[in-house]
Amino acid sequence: MNKGGKAFWLAVIFLTALPFVAFSAPAAPATTPAKSTSTTKALVVGIYESPPFCTKMPDGQWTGLSVELWKTVAHSLNLRYHWSEYEFHDLLKAVANGDIDAAIGPISVTADREVIMDFTHPYYVSDLAIAVPAKDSFYPWxxxxxxxxxxxxxxxxxxxxxxxxxxxxxxxxxxxxxxxxxxxxxxxxxxxxxxxxxxxxxxxxxxxxxxxxxxxxxxxxxxxxxxxxxxxxxxxxxxxxxxxxNRVVYRIHSPSDLGRAHVAVLNGSTAEQYALLTRIDYSIYSTVLDGLQAVLKREVDACLANEVQLRYITQQQFRRKLEILPFTFQREDCSFALPNNSPLKESLNRAILTEVESDHWRAIRAQYLGKDG
CATH class of the missing domain: 1.10.287.70 (Helix Hairpins)
Incomplete structure (x- = not known):
């Protein structure tokens, strides 16, 4: 066979085998997208009326210390979200059941809650305090x-x-x-x-x-x-x-007097837990504001709640009618609550720590709590 014939047959063999080589070649690996902190799904964030941490404005917008922190953190992590309003007791149930992605407000970390939900790092430390009728309004004629x-x-x-x-x-x-x-x-x-x-x-x-x-x-x-x-x-x-x-039949001077008093507490709060453990006679209310109004109406002797909330609401609405006793007890570490094993926890923790160490956070605290807040 001459050289021209060999070249012809080699070309035929090459063209015949080419499709089989193409089909038998390994497929190229699929491209894996880079990880991102952004979410394609909007998070459901539970919230409850708890000034100065969470306050609902007349136009339906939310503001407050906790709200501003969440907005800052969510922006830094590129998180999409929308609010879902609850009463406090129902809010804890929702986050424990995984019905919402996060819950914000002055939610204190406790051993019992840690079992059924998770928490971010605390962003504010407060205490329990006692609100009673002011001395000049002791007899409500x-x-x-x-x-x-x-x-x-x-x-x-x-x-x-x-x-x-x-x-x-x-x-x-x-x-x-x-x-x-x-x-x-x-x-x-x-x-x-x-x-x-x-x-x-x-x-x-x-x-x-x-x-x-x-x-x-x-x-x-x-x-x-x-x-x-x-x-x-x-x-x-x-x-x-x-x-x-229509008057307070028992005057409270210190936490030791609570054992002989009837107090108002927020439903599901650490104040309720404290009253239950120390055998204090109490009635539950949906908000701290409702509890303070009960004190003013003489339905109860005092309101037991977060000190910051008591002072803020009293200054805003009940000045010279109610007073906060100069005693605090039972530290409260306020955090964001998450469902157990939430994938948001670590990224939120880093963002919260970064924010609370900043001058921006100090300015927000001063805005809502004053210079000493």
Missing amino acids: GEVAREFMTVAWLKLIIILIIMLTLSGFAVWWFERHQNHAQFGGPWRHGLGSAFWWAAVTMSGVGYGDKTPITVPGRAIALVWMFISVITVALVTGSVTSAVVA
Whole structure:
């Protein structure tokens, strides 16, 4: 075979084998995208009304110490998110069940909570404190007065006036001729004396300057005295009950006094846990604001809650009506809460530590808590 024939057959063999070589070659590995801190899915961040940490504005926007920290951290990590509002007790359940990706606010780290959820590094340290009525508002006479400004009391007063008028008129009618010196004379003078007698008899004073002398007059006087004794006793009891019900019956001076008091606590809070463990009589409320209003209404003796919240709300809404006792106890490390094994924890921790060491964070604290915050 000449050289031209060999070249021809080599070309044929090469072209025939080429498809098999192409199909048998290993496929190129797929390109792996680089890791990123950004999320394609918007995170659901639970939040609850807890000024000055989380405050909902009239336009629906959220602001506050915790909110500003989360916004800064989320921006640095390129996180997309939206708020989901809860009451505090339900917020803890949501994060423990994994219904939300994170929860913010003054959520304190405890051993019991650590079992069912995770926490970031603390960003603020506070304590529990006690709010009580201010000394100059210890006796709420305005509240007592409102107790008597009701339809029931108005009816009672009208009935008493009618009874006093009838008894006075009856005594005058029977005494005006035979007891002329005390109930006689012109009818205006006689009736006036009779009404005066009925009033002093009902009050229990009984000056003795007017005394019936006829049998019918004395019979009426006897019945009126019995009615007056019963009426005065009922009225006195009602007034006493109103005064007692609308004042703090036990004055708190220090945490040691809580054992004999009835306090308000936030539902699901560490304050509730403290009250339960120390056997303090307590009632639960949905917000710290509700608890403080209960103190003002004398439904409870004091409100036990986060010191920062108590001071902030008191200064904003209850100045000179409520006061915070100069005692704190049980440290509270405020953190963001996460579901167990959350992939966000490490990146959030690094971002939080970076932020809380910055001048920007000190400026935010001063904005919401003052220079000493």
